[in-house]
Amino acid sequence: MNAPNPLGHAALAAIEVRERRRRRSAIAARLLASGADAISAIDWEMLETAPAWLALPDTRLAMLQRQIGALLYVSEIRLWIDGARLNAARTLLGETFMQTLLAQRDLHAFAPDTGTRPRIGTAEHMPTHLQVAGASVLLASIPQGPLRRVVSAAMAPTAAMPMACEMALSLVARAQSLAAQGGAASPLSNAPESLR
Numbered sequence: 001m002n003a004p005n006p007l008g009h010a011a012l013a014a015i016e017v018r019e020r021r022r023r024r025s026a027i028a029a030r031l032l033a034s035g036a037d038a039i040s041a042i043d044w045e046m047l048e049t050a051p052a053w054l055a056l057p058d059t060r061l062a063m064l065q066r067q068i069g070a071l072l073y074v075s076e077i078r079l080w081i082d083g084a085r086l087n088a089a090r091t092l093l094g095e096t097f098m099q100t101l102l103a104q105r106d107l108h109a110f111a112p113d114t115g116t117r118p119r120i121g122t123a124e125h126m127p128t129h130l131q132v133a134g135a136s137v138l139l140a141s142i143p144q145g146p147l148r149r150v151v152s153a154a155m156a157p158t159a160a161m162p163m164a165c166e167m168a169l170s171l172v173a174r175a176q177s178l179a180a181q182g183g184a185a186s187p188l189s190n191a192p193e194s195l196r
Contacts, residue, residue: 034154041146065134
């Protein structure tokens with residue numbers, strides 16, 4: 001009979017505690033670096049419950065923003081025939097994510113038109129447009145309150161997309177799911193399950 005290993009559970013608990021501390025520290029550093037006036041309203045509990053994407057390194061956060069932005073632009077992306085924009089999208093999003101994104105047939109209903117977005121006329125516009133669109137969804141995924149005000153200041157001049165928090169959360173989850181389906185690493189894939 002296999003008896004529970006209390007040392008194994010203790011080691012796992014210690015690893016999770018260290019990861020939570022690392023995550024809180026990374027989020028606090030990002031918010032402090034923003035210099036937002038509302039930072040004094042943030043407490044340990046808010047840092048504990050803040051979204052995991054706030055702890056991502058800048059390059060991984062940018063990738064998540066572009067992937068979410070691509071969900072909002074998928075109808076436009078499907079119409080592209082020029083190699084410059086298609087190649088730029090593959091470079092910015094990853095080939096596997098791009099293929100998985102274009103294979104989805106339900107995204108036209110999933111990402112409703114939530115206002116006017118600038119058209120991506122050239123490949124040079126793509127990084128900015130995708131990233132700003134994704135950042136605005138990430139901001140919308142944070143409920144109204146002090147944390148959202150501080151994160152908004154940190155991500156200024158980008159503003160939250162005018163959509164319900166639940167819809168924004170579902171767009172974030174869908175982008176992560178598409179990244180996982182395509183075999184591409186989701187920006188949060190290395191985080192422990194409890195922190196995703």
